[in-house]
Each structure stands twice: as C-alpha cells, then as structure tokens.
Amino acid sequence: MTLTTPQPAESAAQTTLQAGFVPFPADRAAHYRQTGLWTGRPLGEILRTAAQTWPGNIAVADAHPSHTFADLDARADRAAAGFAALGIAPGDRVLLQLPNSAHFAVALFGLLRAGAVPVMCLPGHRLAELTHFASVSGAVALVIADSAAGFDYRAMAEELVAAHPAVRHVVVHGDPGPFLPWSVLDSDAPPPAVRPATDSPALLLVSGGTTGAPKLIPRTHEDYVYNVTASAQLCALTPSDVYLVVLPAAHNFPLACPGLLGALSSGAATVFTADPSPEAAFAVIDRHRVTVTALVPALAKLWAQACEWEPLAPKGLRLLQVGGAKLASNDAAAVRSALTPGLQQVFGMAEGLLNYTRLGDAADLLDHTQGRPLSEYDELRIVDEAGHEVQHGAEGELLVRGPYTINGYFNAPQDNARSFSPDGFYRTGDRVRRSANGYLEVTGRVKDVIIRGGETVAALDLEEHLITHPAIWAAAAVPLPDEFLGEKICAVVVFSGPPVSLAELNAHLDGRGVAAHSRPDTLVAWESLPTTAVGKTDKKAIVARLTR
Template sequence: MTGFTPFPAERAAAYRAAGYWAGRPLDDILSAAAAQWADHPAVIDDRTSLTYAELDRRANGAAAGLRALGVEEGQSVLVQLPNSCQFAVALFGLLRAGALPVMCLPGHRDAEISHFLEVSGAVGIIVGSDAGFDYRGMAERLLGRDNALRHVIVDGDPGPHTAWAQLCQGAGPPPQRRVDTSDPAVLLVSGGTTGAPKLIPRTHDDYLYNAIASAKLCGLTAADVYFVALPAGHNFPLACPGLLGAISVGATVVFGRDPSPEAAFAEIARHGVTATALVPALARLWAQACEWEEQRPTSLRLLQVGGAKLAADDARHVRSVLTPGLQQVFGMAEGLLCYTRIDDPAEFLENTQGRPLAEHDELRIVDDEGVAVSEGEPGELLVRGPYTINGYYRAAAENQRSFTPDGFYRSGDTVRRLAGGYLEVTGRIKDVILRGGETVSALDLESHLLTHPAVSAAAAVGLPDPYLGEKICAAIVFRGTPLTLVELNEHLDARGVAVHCRPDMVMPMPALPTTAVGKVDKRTILAQLQP
C-alpha cells in the first residue's frame, strides 16, 4: 500500500511467534461476539438498542450498501458521526466492505476534513445531522474541490445525497474481500504536533491486539456496561479497551452524547454502567459534581483517566467520591499504552501513569542528544512494539522527524521510569497544547492566525486551567487596532478550523519576545501571563 510503512519482517515474525498477532481481520471481533452472545445487548444510544445479532446484520447490510454505491475494496471513507449506534454500524460496515475508515472527530471542520481527504484520497464521507453545525453543508463544500470525494452519505436528511438509513438496507451476505491482516484496518487522526493533523495507520493485527489485550487487562466481561463519554473516534474510547474491547468480550456499549455530570450520571444510573474513560478535566468535574448532583455514578467499578496527566490530589479525590477503581492511562494513538493495574497499591494509582501493556513494548528514555538517561531521570520517551506504528500515512517528511533509523517512535513526551517499570509523565517536548483531552498543534494554529491581515506575529501557548487542563492563549502582535477574541475566532471559523483549536483568550503584545537564537520565547510569554 503506497504511503504505508509496514512492520519490518523480522519484528513481525517475532510478534506472530509470541502470540500478539492472531492473523484475524479486525471485524472478526463482532462476528465472534454475534455467534456467542447473539441476543445480548451490544450497543445502545438515546434512540436505538441493538443486540449483537442485530448489529452484525446491520453491519453486513451497510457493507453491501457501500459496495453497491461504488465504494471499492481498499478505498478510504471518512467517518464523522456523533456517538451513536450508527457509529458502530458504520465502522464495522466499512471494514466488511474492505474499505479503510478514517476516524474523524465531531469538532473537525473544513480545514481538517479537507486535509484528511487530500492525504487519504477518500472517495466518501459519512456524516450525521446536528443542530449545532451543518455537517452536510461542509461535505457539500468539499465535494466540488480538487479531491477524490464522490459520495456524501448522511445519517439524517440527505438532501440530494445518499441516505445512510437507505444504504444500510443492503441485502445479502457481506461482500467477499481479501484481507491481509498486516495492512491498515483504520486510519486514526493525530492531534497535530508540528503542523496539520496526521493520519495514523493501525493494522488489523496490531489494533485487534490493542483492543483485546486492553479488555483483558481491565477485566471486562459480558456482564460489563461500557459508557462512551468521549468522542467515539478517539483511540481511547475506541480501543483502549473502548468500543472494540467491549465487543470482544460481549459487553454492552452505551453511547453518550453529553458528558456533563447531570446527563452522564443519569445515563450511568439508567443502564448500570460499570466502566468508562474520561480526560482529567472531565474526571475533576465529575468528582466535584458529586457535591451537588442528587444522582451519583454508584455502579462504576472502573474509571479510566488519560489524555493528559492526572494530578495526584485529583486522583485521590476521584477515588474517594467516584470509584476506588481508578485506572490511570498514558498512551498515544500511534501505539504505546501504559495502564495502572486494578490491584495496584494507592501509591501507583495516584502518582504514576502506569506501565506498558505488552512485554514486547520497547522503551528508551533519552536526553537531548539521544543518549539514555539514568533510571529515575526524566527524558524523552521513544518506543516501538507490537502495536506501535512504524510511520504516519503518506507523510514521508514527518516520518523522518518522528522515527529513529531503527524504528523507535519519538513520542515528544518526557517521562521518568520508576520501580516496576511504571512511568511518571513529567512534560513534553513537542509544541502542543492539551485542551480538554484534544492535542492542539501550536504551529498549526499560529499559521491560521497569521492569515488575518491584522495579525503581524502570533504565538499560541497553553495556560493551566482547572476545567480544560490547558486553555489556549494567543499572544499576538497586531497591525493597528487589536482584534477581540470573538473577531479572531470568527476568522478561524471562516477558515474551517476545528472548534477545539480556537483560542480561549488573546493577549496583544507590542512584539513577541525571542531567545538568543531568534526563536519565539514562549517561556517568557507564559511568565507574563501567569501571576
């Protein structure tokens, strides 16, 4: 496959021999679940409930409908659906059609979606209808541009396009396809670190292991009810263990549209939810809400928190008021997952971000010169292993920067290795802002800000925030009268920039401070912003 970097043959053979890779297509987890738990509830949202047998049939119908529409084996299709049963149907339908799903997020707008279309060569896009944003209209704008997009599929009013409900009525068995399980099964999207978001190719072999091994480590069974509180297209609620891991053990998956405590606590009580995943900002909010919400999530036995570092005080508070079953998760859509274990002592649960999932995860912690640091000293984390990618999709230049010659991924995170292989995240090297669980590339945002004629220079920095983790501040040198935050974000909206990438505050400056070598000095900017 052009633009895909496979696992080197020697390492691939070692992972197969060690039992990490089963040689099964990713959608096999649904086939196996439907055979074993046919009448058990599989997926539930606010309008629909499907058993495993029903989900299996609908996925087959979607696959047949996609092929009939003209989506061919090996072609990419963007998926931008809200948390719903239809998300699960679309994912498995695309897999069974032999297509390559590109897992977009609800907050992505024209700029990101156009970029994903260009890089993936996608021939279709599946969108939902939402009163807050016109996804169909966005797809229509992109349809006429210089790309391969031919099919707009809408879950809702399709207008002149294809109705998702009608497409899913395809009859007969799913189309026959040839599956090389070492090929990509899905394309995840990166948060962007040095520019526009990149596409992350996860193979059938590595992603199946990712989901199944995570479910086993978390102790998920068919008796569990997993709540999707974060956007389902994220790696965390998709496969860590998430939707895919839950399906692999026959658990029930409940899709939530609103992660606020009031709405989420009601869903948890209604369905007897036992497990979910949150980012630290939401975990803190849920814990605080226990002081005023009458309904509390008493059925939770497992609360995963990841996407950013959870402070030790917050971890203790979460364990005391939400559930003692807190699990810290440190990972990346590119691969490596670290988990605290369910039976770990409080010292590890509250002060570390876990240890690697797999015995064959290889970690290096190095200094600025690439030399290994002493045990317990902080350094940049490099990793390779049975479920970590070997290159971004169709991104040769970025791969030169992000991977070592011997195949280690440069995470950009700084960590300390503690006793027993546990890691403590100490910071990051890449210029990113972690806002509400989303990774925002400062460079990409700055490039968008500079397109406004009133902006002479711009620097995006992250400020600590008790609710978002970090909020985005745009330090800007204006030409003439400074713009307001509203005016600045209206410009970004017109450019189709994702909602989560827009500044929360703006700080006009006469000039941006620089270092001795002429680079923008963001430490000085932060010092001026913080009391």
C-alpha cells in the first residue's frame, strides 16, 4: 500500500537518525581507525567485494534455486533502486521482518545500498513489538512476508499502518493483499549512488528486553564490519564453507557472528532454513554439505539427542557454535560426542561484546567456559554491587566497552542513563567469573530476564501485559528450569475474580500483540505474592517455592 503523505527530505531523515544516536567518542573512534580495526567500509560493500572476488560461487540458497554472488549483487542493486523509487531516502528507517530465506538477504542489502537503516525485526514479533519499534525508530516502511508459520503478517500490517501513518509503504513477499508486491524491488532503474557516513548507524538490531519493551541497538558501519570480519577470521571461514542459518536471520548471532554477513565476506555459501527440527535440518545439512552453523543450547541438545534415532545424522560439520544462553557442561560434552568435536561456545550480546572459545581449545575450556573476547581492544570490568572491581577470579557483573560495543540505545535517553557508566562502559547485566587465561564463565544474571530457547524476555514487560487482564490483580513472571528450552516462563498471578486458564490468558496476550516466545508456558495462582523488606516482589522466594 502506498499513501500520498509527503516524504521527508533526505537531510531530515539523516538529522532525525543522528538525533537518536549516541556516537562513539571522538578519541576512541580515532584510536580504532589508527589501529586498523575500523576501515571506512560501508556494510553494504561486503556483498559488492564478494561479487567481484567470487562472482560464480553460490552466495545464498534456500528451498528455491540458489543465487551466485554476482546474481545476489545484481538483485540487491535492483532492490535498492526499487526502495529509492518509493521515496525511501538515506537515513530512513525501515522495519524488516522476513522469515529465513534468500529474500531476506536481497531486502537487507537493497536497503543498505539505498542508504536506509533496516530495523531487524524477528518473525516472532507481533503488533505490540512492531508498534514500539515504529514509534521509537520513526520507521517509514515495512517489509514482510504474506504469511509464515500460520501467521498472516498483512493483517498485522494493516493495524500497524492505521496506528502509524508515518509507515507509508508496506512491501510484501508473496500475495501482497492491499499492499505493494515484491516486484517493486525488481527495478530496472540505476541504483542510487549512496555512500553513507561509516560512523553512522548501518542497522538497528533489537534487544531482548531487560527492564521493559525491547530497545533498538544502533550498529554503525565501522563497528559492524569489524564485528563480522573479525568473527569470520576467528572461525576460519573460507570459500569452501557452507553456513546454515537456522536461528532467525535478523538475530545478531546468525547475522554477524560470523553468520550470513561473515559467510558473504569470506566467499562461503549461506543456506537458509525456517525449520530447525532435527529431521528437516539434518536433511538440509546433508543436501547442501553444511560445514558451519549456530544454535541455541535447547536446539543443540535436541540435535545431539536426535542423532540416536534420525537416520541422516549430520556429517561434515566442522564448527557448531552454541550461544544465546549458557550451555551446560554435560550438554557441551554430548554435543561434541554426537554432532561434532568442533564445538564453539559463544557468549555475546547484540549490543556488542562477543566471547568465543577458540578452534582447537581443550575439552575443559569447551565444556566449562563461554570463551574469551573477540578483540584485544575489548575493555572488560567485573564489578560488585557497589561498582568496585572484584578480585581476579571472583564473580561480579560484567561491564564492557570496545570497538564494536554501542555507546547508547537508539532514542532511549532514560535507558542509556541506567545501562551505561559515566565513562561509557555498557552494563551487561550478566554475572561472570574470569579465569587467569581470560576465559569467562557465565554464572547468572543481574537483570530481570528469562532466556527461553535463546530468546531474552523482559519479565517487567510481560508483567505489564499480564495485569491488563481484568481477572488478574497482580502478576510475576519468573524463569523455571526446562530440559528443552533452558528456561520456561511461569506466570504467578493473584486473581481478582474468577480464574482463567493458561490458554485463555495467552489468547488475551495474543490479542495484545505479544510475541509468541514471550507468552507463559505455565500459570500458577497464589493468594498473594511474597515481597522483600522494601516491598518489592520477591522473585527469589517465588522461584525457590516453585522448585523445591
């Protein structure tokens, strides 16, 4: 659908982008350039360079015919021309919400080459999240599939556009309904000649949410190109590799650690699948001779177990990355035994810092640590509750700054005041212990979050949705251990009237547009919630009572 609302001028789009962006301090930016970490390359040039270096090699593949690097490069140019023809200007933000497919890569690079800033929405996000992203980012367009996994994205888009008329264009892959067809991104016009400032945001990632609604994470061209290329080098990606995107492609992990972008930068092929089940994924691995992929712990554990009954167990995987949550040591050993000895634990965050175990590390490190920092220029502090650095080997909260860690969330001054120290260190909310060799062990969390199947769910945000139900007087969302998800979501509620079932409660949350992965797995009714001495809900007491 195209409305006739006048489009903002290019300078206005770039001005509003910069207004919500916290840049790297000038002295640190100059240091990263002098040391060669920042190279002045726009993120979109990764594909251009690859197409010039390996034009005939397969770049991306899914269930449909594959695309070579040269073909993907040309398709990205046509998509960029199509976006520009719609009036999308450099600096404009565009919500990108596509399932795993080669079309995701085309749209991503088309937006980058048009100078737009993609907002990397996940397929599981619903109206509540997209409304928030549109409001915070000032998005002018949305790119979606018609439907996926039984959900009609067009119906959601109609509600979004009605509430946010600034979203002037909706482009749909598949049946467009009342919106614009995918063919608008197949333009014969010359692509726009845009070269963005490389210290400005290339894209906006989505946080898992820690103290409320998800936040937008501005990753600059400079820091993200370094993130991608350094990760690809550490993982020793080559043109002989085939990388499988199993997790949602808009996640930082399968996108850039090294992910799709790292594979493209190395001449490796990328295969997309939207079905992570062992039966389907193992068939894709066999058909495409996949050598590298990334999973969350719940999937890694399931895949390892499935090797006992699936006839087509993976062969040829040289590197299996596991991240998104801590992988238990016994599960790490099982993964190494059943799937590949090339296990790599990854502990990181979309805000920046990445820790990897290294290729060739001893089993003890692979099974019991979550790696060490990607860069020698990553600055880490581990502090106690008073903010003082702890003794070496002691446990504390991890703070970080460095060449690829953000300096502030987008358009979120209040969150930034809480999340960053006065000298620019990001407060991760993770509790860690650092060994003498620099490897980290994740020991817990400071922030009130639940990590369900690798997705970070803000308890506070969910609780705010729960108490909108007329039958609920008070609510607490807490994590409970789960064999397959790692943690499941338990809603402990105090009813003010006749109780409702879990299905009825989740139907209410669905009606509010809450993402599917953020809805409770279990519902417990209590007469009251325990409180601390200062009157806050005592979640430690709740979990202790539920797990004893």
